Amino acid sequence: MAISHLRNEWAPNVTRELLAGTVVALALIPEATAFSIIAGVDPKIGLYASFCIAVVSAFAGGRPAMISAATGAMALVMVTLVKQHGVQYLFAATILTGFFQIVASVLKLGNLMRFVSLSVVTGFVNALAILIFLAQMPELIGRGPTVYAMTGIGLAMIYLLPRITKAVPSALVTIVLLTAVSIYFGFDIRTVGDMGALPSELPFFAIPQVPLTVETLQIITPYALTLAMVGLLESLMTAAIVDEMTDTTSDKNRECAGQGAANIVAGLFGGMAGCAMIGQSVINVSSGGRGRLSTLWAGAFLLFLIVVLGRYVAQIPMAALVAVMVMVSINTFQWGSLRSLLVHPKSSSFVMLGTVAVVVWTHDLAKGVLFGVILSGLFFAHKVTHFFAVEADRQGDTTVYRVTGQIFFATAEAFHSAFDFRQEEVRRVVIDLSAAHFWDISAIHALDRVVLKFRHHDVAVDTVGMNNATATMVERLAVHDKEGTKLAPGH
Known part of the structure; x- marks a missing residue:
């Protein structure tokens, strides 16, 4: 053998x-x-x-x-x-x-x-x-x-x-x-x-x-x-x-x-x-x-x-x-x-043509590949943002926010902007993360901002449905449950 x-x-x-x-x-x-x-x-x-x-x-x-x-x-x-x-x-x-x-x-x-x-x-x-x-x-x-x-x-x-x-x-x-x-x-x-x-x-x-x-x-x-x-x-x-x-x-x-x-x-x-x-x-x-x-x-x-x-x-x-x-x-x-080129997604074709153009223009294979990888990453990040959503359901003095999709640096700001912090007569907010996943420090920081901002307006916040990976990151990196934490200026 x-x-x-x-x-x-x-x-x-x-x-x-x-x-x-x-x-x-x-x-x-x-x-x-x-x-x-x-x-x-x-x-x-x-x-x-x-x-x-x-x-x-x-x-x-x-x-x-x-x-x-x-x-x-x-x-x-x-x-x-x-x-x-x-x-x-x-x-x-x-x-x-x-x-x-x-x-x-x-x-x-x-x-x-x-x-x-x-x-x-x-x-x-x-x-x-x-x-x-x-x-x-x-x-x-x-x-x-x-x-x-x-x-x-x-x-x-x-x-x-x-x-x-x-x-x-x-x-x-x-x-x-x-x-x-x-x-x-x-x-x-x-x-x-x-x-x-x-x-x-x-x-x-x-x-x-x-x-x-x-x-x-x-x-x-x-x-x-x-x-x-x-x-x-x-x-x-x-x-x-x-x-x-x-x-x-x-x-x-x-x-x-x-x-x-x-x-x-x-x-x-x-x-x-x-x-x-x-x-x-x-x-x-x-x-x-x-x-x-x-x-x-x-x-x-x-x-x-x-x-x-x-x-x-x-x-x-x-x-x-x-x-x-x-x-x-x-x-x-x-x-x-x-x-x-006629049938593939435009983003894929653009990456291929961009890689060719940079390599031929610079005669440097490394620059062309690096350009292509970065461009692919940007297109991927942009594509993922389209699979992100936050739906709000008002139930008396409680609002339930159901988050769907991937939360990372490209969707973190959209995640923060999806919440209404000035709803009158709302005393409690539930953030349901059972259909979401948090990937990086930008995502955790966005969650911190949301929770602390609601608390700043005297609204109680509960986060539910986190998967194990998200819960581990929140436990390690989030600050909204740390004692003495205050809302950062401008938030």
């Missing part, structure tokens, strides 16, 4: 896992190089990071088949640190990032994914698909007819070959054949080697050469916290997407710890901080990767490619990789979400 579980987790189909990992490794090279350039560091730092993070997360991560490596979102955070303090501080910040992510795992922050709505996830995916597509434009615009032709032929091969055979990932066949054609005909087009020199030596263990002082900690901590947050957010979102693609579940808290361990190792071996990559993960899953072996092989084969086969890898035309990434963007985009 254990062996069967291990096989399913690591390599449901060894051949498919290795082939999928090979495609990912080839596609990682230009991306890791580009992200290194964005961060202002040598290309080898991004490549070493991609190797370390992919290999470690294969063992420690919580989501089989997900690819983690150096990413653009993380690279953008590092620019100022590298510019002002140098690359050694980047390595130190990367290690501290990993530590913070492990702490996040201990605190089970991975469970916070339950608060991210489907609209936000869809917006995140669509925005990322658009960003992946836009990132290919510099390799296409103005590059000449040869590049256009090769990219078009590459896309045709990627989509048509699976109709003939699925034995080998079509993306891998495309890269190999277009590279062979480019070399044979001697096309003068941009290649992987034009992006930067590939390293020829293995990464080695080294403690970052920074002073072990409080000042160093003050410098790197803000960057490490930001990197940890961005990395976890992107990784957990990507894990959710791979869960959906493969119809499986993953351990989000283990993923937090796995990302942390991977970043610590990357920092100790001369790499930059990284996280999960949705583009590469889609390539892996689309190519047949389902287990941890594909992730492990992607990292290991990446190192083999750059160190041993670097001179051949450098000749891969960018047009071939552009074709693969355009395919990724097309497959990643949730095309059904466009039709859903």
Whole structure:
């Protein structure tokens, strides 16, 4: 049983896992190089990071088949640190990032994914698909007819070959054949080697050469916290997407710890901080990767490619990789979400479109997701207020108020305003809470205001029907039954 579980987790189909990992490794090279350039560091730092993070997360991560490596979102955070303090501080910040992510795992922050709505996830995916597509434009615009032709032929091969055979990932066949054609005909087009020199030596263990002082900690901590947050957010979102693609579940808290361990190792071996990559993960899953072996092989084969086969890898035309990434963007985009705009609630559609707009505008996935989550929360709070009501029933000198719905910060003021404090000849008020629930301190404060205000007008107040949770909060937090309590000024 254990062996069967291990096989399913690591390599449901060894051949498919290795082939999928090979495609990912080839596609990682230009991306890791580009992200290194964005961060202002040598290309080898991004490549070493991609190797370390992919290999470690294969063992420690919580989501089989997900690819983690150096990413653009993380690279953008590092620019100022590298510019002002140098690359050694980047390595130190990367290690501290990993530590913070492990702490996040201990605190089970991975469970916070339950608060991210489907609209936000869809917006995140669509925005990322658009960003992946836009990132290919510099390799296409103005590059000449040869590049256009090769990219078009590459896309045709990627989509048509699976109709003939699925034995080998079509993306891998495309890269190999277009590279062979480019070399044979001697096309003068941009290649992987034009992006930067590939390293020829293995990464080695080294403690970052920074002073072990409080000042160093003050410098790197803000960057490490930001990197940890961005990395976890992107990784957990990507894990959710791979869960959906493969119809499986993953351990989000283990993923937090796995990302942390991977970043610590990357920092100790001369790499930059990284996280999960949705583009590469889609390539892996689309190519047949389902287990941890594909992730492990992607990292290991990446190192083999750059160190041993670097001179051949450098000749891969960018047009071939552009074709693969355009395919990724097309497959990643949730095309059904466009039709859903007509049938889904307007609030859900607005959240999805807002998430896309913020991500594409800022090129910051974290800001877009945060915007979407906040917007979802506001719409939810607004929706809940419509299920709140207070009905009054006058019975002689007694008025019974029946409260229905959820009382929290968004409905607290409406709750207070629903009571008539100046009814003549009313000597007693009963507040029936059997159909209500109090959620927070704002709700309890509103109840205090109501009770104390009635008492201020010499009206006796009884509260009845509280559920256990509400009664516990009232007992702990309410002040209207405390001795010596008086009505606050202005109430």
